[in-house]
Amino acid sequence: MYTSVRNRPPGTASPKLSRGTRVAGNVVALGLVSMFTDISQEMVTAVVPLYLTFELRLSPLQFGLIDGLYHGATALVRLLGGYFADLRERHKEVAATGYGISAACKLGLLLAGRAWAPTTGFLMLDRLGKGVRTAPRDALISLSSPHEELGKAFGVHRALDTTGALLGPLVAFFLLAAIPGAFDAVFFVSFCIALIGLAVLFLFVHNPPPRAESSSAVRISLRRAFGLVRGRAFRSIVVVGAGLSLLTMSDAFVYLTLQRTSDIATAWFPLLFLGTALVYLTLAIPLGRVADRVGRARVFVAGHVALAGVYALLLMTWLGFVQVVLVLALFGVYYAATDGVLMALASGVIPEELRTSGLALVATAVALGRFASSLAFGAMWNFFDSQLAVIAFLVVLLVSVPFAARHLYASQEARA
């Protein structure tokens, strides 16, 4: 535990920077919790389309609709959960509630048998669990790490998290290969793996020590939590984060465009995700460390330059193998340079007592930006064509990045 370090005012130099990939035990433990949870989660996610069509004969359209509506509810729960975690200093407990809900849902899917209503209900509740756990988990990571190493800490966590996301579908498909049609076995094994993750959380993750008297005198209220946006540094992170996420094509659209402008057979579709994820998990830690050294805002902005590279490549009339690999690599770089790094960046400017609420606000702003981006991209593709949609995203991104960079750097420096 870095208790002595985390009580230092943020921004002061630490006596000694660790050189290697060593991070606080809490961060590794949370990474393992996420890894097991993601294996469990992605096992189910991978088989759900098959399960719904072959076993339940549910319309995919309808599921998609409910799923979309559901995103709004998750945002609210995420904000309230974050506020509660801050108020009671119970980050671990709120996170555990989220992980617990998701684990229980795996058992719920099993018990629902083949009835559609409870099945979709449990799938929704599962997402709710995810909404609840994310912000307190990220807050715990940041509160357990020295300010100078936030990038690395988030990098370690995201690398483990992505490893889980890669393993999940493999586990599920090997189970189904061993016992064809045994979806119940997938759900049960998923539940068991989720329990292991939950055990790691209970046994090896600790709440940070209670705040000193002076800071607990500071009243935590919903108003103060939302009042965070009045701080210039935080506000610029929310605005730039949400703004740039608005210009981020969703994974599905990137892969769809890629598949349509290259020779890649549709059968290789899942491999596109795999390629990006491999680059992401390889670079998460190195880029996190680079961010700690040269500035998180710079790496975050650089990630969007990589994204512009992805768009530029997508505009080529034909993509060969090398170009496809390049697109996946750049997309992986984008994720590694932005996802955890943004949380590290935000953690640096949010007071400890409001850490979870603040991170929940940033995550919600980014999620809403992504959602709006999907709608905008889909609409442009609808009314014009995919090339034009990519051109529009590229042009606006190229124009926005310098502004975003200047705004972000200025607000961070004004703070320092």
Next chain:
Amino acid sequence: MSIDKRRRVLAMVLVSVVCAGAATAYMGIASRRDDQVMDVVARAEGGAAISEIVRQPHLLFRSTGLDDAYGRMMLTPINRPGQPLAVTDLECRRVHFSGSQGICLRSEQSPLGGADAVLFDENFKETTSFAIPGTPSRAQVAPDGDVAAYTVFVTGHSYAQGGFSTRTAFVEMATGAEVGELEQFTVFRDGKTIHSPDFNFWGVTFESSGSFFATLGTGGKTYLVKGDLAAKEATVIAEGVECPALSPDGTRVAFKQRSDTGVGPVTWTVAVLDLDTLDRTTLSETRNVDDQVQWLDDDHVIYGLPKEPQSPVTNVWSVRADGTERPRLLVEGAWSPVVVR
């Protein structure tokens, strides 16, 4: 290592062992349950020879009785359905056969969700096969047996969207080579071209080798399109028509009519659309039909239904195409029926 930490590590090991044990035990039970299904004596034991049945008008279907033949392709004469039965070696999710050529969509569970299509001749022997990108959904061979169309669900990784897309392609039966993909076709509606990234096509039914009908899904609605394979064009001709099947005389299509209540799964009823007048007739089948309807003759359509709700066992039913008379059970333990005359 402090005592406290040692205790926590011990607890972790304990939880892991219990979880791994429970998972293994469940897998054991689940795999034995499979064996029990397989132990049931084959229904078709002592069945007829294939050559005997193929000489007369017959049905080709996927066997769904819980026995050794589950998933295999079976044959039975149309005039005496169910007796005799013959079992082929082919195992398919979807099958269609016309003009002495057949297509069989198989799904194998693999990390990539791989599936393949097998093309076969009148002796049910494989002529060629190729990988298909997704989960098998529909298959149809043109009357002359020279082209086929198939639909798969492309289940890409779209975690946040819960979204789906289908892919419908045409293949040349002689070689298995792809000769067209519906999403690349130009679609006309009221004389203007339309396009959207959410376009999904499925359920092709052939008029001839060059002309076909299919479903276009976009914006939450479904449309009947008529397509031209050579020109790579399709034209919207009606709304709310899903999984069309052209009648043998070519004057009507039978289709699934969506009844969407907004809650619960979408349900479908079978209806017939007159291609001249665009009049619709809802047939007397009241249960939820989610199958590729086929025509038994110009007056009857056939389709599969689960024996009981959620049961893997299905039966094939027949109903008059003019909305009169009650449906009648045609073959037990059957799915994906194909009429071969």
